[in-house]
Amino acid sequence: MGENLLELAGVTFGFEEDAPPIVEHFDLSVQRGGFVALLGPSGCGKSTLLNMAAGLLSPWEGEVRYGGAKLAGLNRQVGYMTQGDTLLPWTTVARNIMLPLELRGTPKAERGPKLEQALALVNLGEARDKYPSELSGGMKRRALLARSLIYDPPMLLMDEPFGALDAQLREVMHKELLATVGRLGTSVLFVTHDISESILLADRILVLGGRPLRCLEEITPPWSKPRDLDAVRGSAAYLALEIRLRGLLREANDLTLAQSPKSPGKAA
Amino acid sequence: MTGKQRRYKLVTTFWQVVLIATLLALWEYASDRWVPALFVSKPSVIGATIWKWLGDGTYANNLWVTIEATLMGFVSGAVAGMLAGYATGAWRRLGDILAPLITAFYTLPRLALAPLFLLWFGIDIEFRVVFAATIVFFLVYYNTFFGVRDVSAELIAAVRIMGANRFQLAWRVILPAALVWVAAGLKISVPYALVGVVVAEMLVSNSGLGFLLASNASQFSAAGTFAAIAGLLVIALVNDWLLTLLTRRALRWKTLGLGGQ
Structure with a gap:
């Protein structure tokens, strides 16, 4: 399925100069149009990988390549969505979603149509003039998704984007996310510690753990691309995969705890 | 507003009017009967002085x-406080150095600086302005500083990637994110600016309400002292009312959608 859009080649990174690094000589790649889930216990360093891909952290060694070129500084050709509510509370949903266009100096004439598109994409047309404090948790997630997609980034970096939602709402958001990135052909790097989330969404799951971080196993779920999540959830293969991943995740967790010097360490 | 609320x-x-009227009547009655009028005067005499x-x-x-x-002290102290608070809050190294x-300056009793300021600025308005500004500065400074530091790293990262x-x-x-804190700092510091100016006027000066207060008190004129206090009361109330109005407008988005989480 085409060449790699994102590549982390032999990256090493730690938060303290004199402590052993969290990530050492680590390789990771995401193909164009691919959906890669990084599954691991909290604090293992999977967010660190994501933030290197975003250019928020620069590796001590190795390099990050995006779209074929070496990344220097921030990666502004990605959408970035995290668990927290990063909508600006003092302005409306529409203004929030258009913020990247304003910041990037997109001509005013182009902003309107793009906004309409983004609102339609996530079904938020009704809420365009509301303030974030008037939105439900799910609507906030939709607004954040629309904001990170409005400038057509070829890739989305997502760090437990639905972590704060209840199970039912999360199911809805999973369907919407898959439909959206499927339609746009967006690649996704998705950090999670939720097993079922990784099985349902990803076409490659990397189980991560240990210190320094390593990939315990790479799993390719057998489902084709436009997938029916309800059917997947009911299948025997899903159950088998869930049991297998649960075992792997437990192993990853033990590894991370055993190899950490003191506390589990800070994952940024 | 519904009829019930009105x-x-x-x-x-x-009941507020009744309470105040009763207190004034009691005061009028008690003066010279229970308490010497020299100390507490009478509302009627104070009223005459005010008139x-x-x-x-x-x-x-x-x-x-x-x-x-007060205005000059407030504005100069607030502007300096906001600038310094923003600079030290946003630029960690500078904040740690300073x-x-x-x-040290914050914990120093500001009154101890008064003789020095007097030496530098004389008894004119500059002294009062500087004195009030040093009080306002720290209130606004700390609120801005913490407001800026309080902005989540997640939000900053997201907005930077957005471009x-x-x-x-x-x-x-x-x-804007720090504005809630800054507004709180500004709001609490206006009364302090007034306190600074009045204290400075009471210490040494030849004009102002603080001077009026101190000179009447030193001449044992209770009526004059109360009349000066009445003047201060009016300034304080008008101040508070204006500020409430302004901050409510600026922070209107915060009170929207009370059902949100």
């Missing part, structure tokens, strides 16, 4: 001097 407010106001001062320009002149000094210095440069980040995100 009625509730009306009844509340009624006289309104007519002969005593209020107009002294009020204006005090208001002018932290002990700022803490914000340093200036956009400061102007579009950090400042």
Whole structure:
């Protein structure tokens, strides 16, 4: 399925100069149009990988390549969505979603149509003039998704984007996310510690753990691309995969705890 | 407002008026009967003094001097406090370097600086302005500083990836996000600016409400002292009312959607 859009080649990174690094000589790649889930216990360093891909952290060694070129500084050709509510509370949903266009100096004439598109994409047309404090948790997630997609980034970096939602709402958001990135052909790097989330969404799951971080196993779920999540959830293969991943995740967790010097360490 | 709410407010106001009228009547009655009038004067005499001062320009002149000094002290202290608070909050290294210095000046009783300021600025308005400004500065400084530091790293990262440069980040995100804190700092510091000016006027000066207060008290004129306090009360109330109005407008988005989480 085409060449790699994102590549982390032999990256090493730690938060303290004199402590052993969290990530050492680590390789990771995401193909164009691919959906890669990084599954691991909290604090293992999977967010660190994501933030290197975003250019928020620069590796001590190795390099990050995006779209074929070496990344220097921030990666502004990605959408970035995290668990927290990063909508600006003092302005409306529409203004929030258009913020990247304003910041990037997109001509005013182009902003309107793009906004309409983004609102339609996530079904938020009704809420365009509301303030974030008037939105439900799910609507906030939709607004954040629309904001990170409005400038057509070829890739989305997502760090437990639905972590704060209840199970039912999360199911809805999973369907919407898959439909959206499927339609746009967006690649996704998705950090999670939720097993079922990784099985349902990803076409490659990397189980991560240990210190320094390593990939315990790479799993390719057998489902084709436009997938029916309800059917997947009911299948025997899903159950088998869930049991297998649960075992792997437990192993990853033990590894991370055993190899950490003191506390589990800070994952940024 | 529904009829029920309006009625509730009306009844509340009624009882407030009754309470104040009763207190004044009690005061009038008690003076010279239970307490010597020399100490507490009488509302009627105080009223007469207020009336006289309104007519002969005593209020107009002294009020204006005090208001002018308060405003100047407030604005200069607040602007300096916001700038310094933003700079040290956004630029961690600078904040860490300056932290002990700022803490030292903050904990120093400001009144101890008065003789020095007097030496430098004389007894004119500059002294009062500087004195009030040093008080306002720290209140606004700390609120701005913590407001800026309080902005989540997650939000800053997201906005930078969205395309914000340093200036956009400061102007579009950090400042508005810190505004809740800054507004709180500004609101609490206005009364302190007035306190600073009045204290300075009471220490040494030849005009202003503080001067009026101190000179009447030193001449054992209880009526004059109370009349000066009445003037201060009016400034304080008008101040508070204006500020409430302004901050409510600026932070309107915060009170929207009370059902949100």
